[in-house]
Amino acid sequence: MLKVQEIRELIKLVDQSSIDEFVYEIDGSKIKMKKNGTVTVASMQPITPTTAPAAVQTIPVAAVTPAAPAVEVKQEDPKVETPTERDTTNLHKITSPMVGTFYASPTPDSDEYVKVGSNVSKDSIVCIVEAMKLFNEIEAEVNGEIVEVLVKNGQLVEYGQPLFLVKP
Structure with a gap:
């Protein structure tokens, strides 16, 4: 059988x-x-x-058999700049050093470490990546201004995935 x-x-x-x-x-x-x-x-x-x-x-x-994923087509305003259109050659990417969960603040009820427009130094903590119940503080590694936050609070992130764009 x-x-x-x-x-x-x-x-x-x-x-x-x-x-x-x-x-x-x-x-x-x-x-x-x-x-x-x-x-x-x-x-x-x-x-x-x-x-x-x-x-x-x-x-x-x-x-x-699983159904094919639905495809959603959005028509965007050509004047609006999307992340793929942005010139990132002069920007530093802060990447995740591990697989885990991204947290923008130390506790759910406290303010975020950084926001768009925040100035950071090399040793500034910009977020936490939680992996296996360990909360790892991620530093900026560069002096500059946060231009874009690329992930959302609570989102799963991969090793090497860009988290922030920083204008040095």
């Missing part, structure tokens, strides 16, 4: 392959899958001459 996890693996493999129909029989049990609009899964009861045929359940393919 196949385990539920093994059946799920088979469904994934059939779904990712180019075959349209898959039949698997072992010890009197039978699994049959079709990709032409539905997936058919037979129950895992052994078939003997004295028992009725196995019950068959039909599931729409949409229920098995």
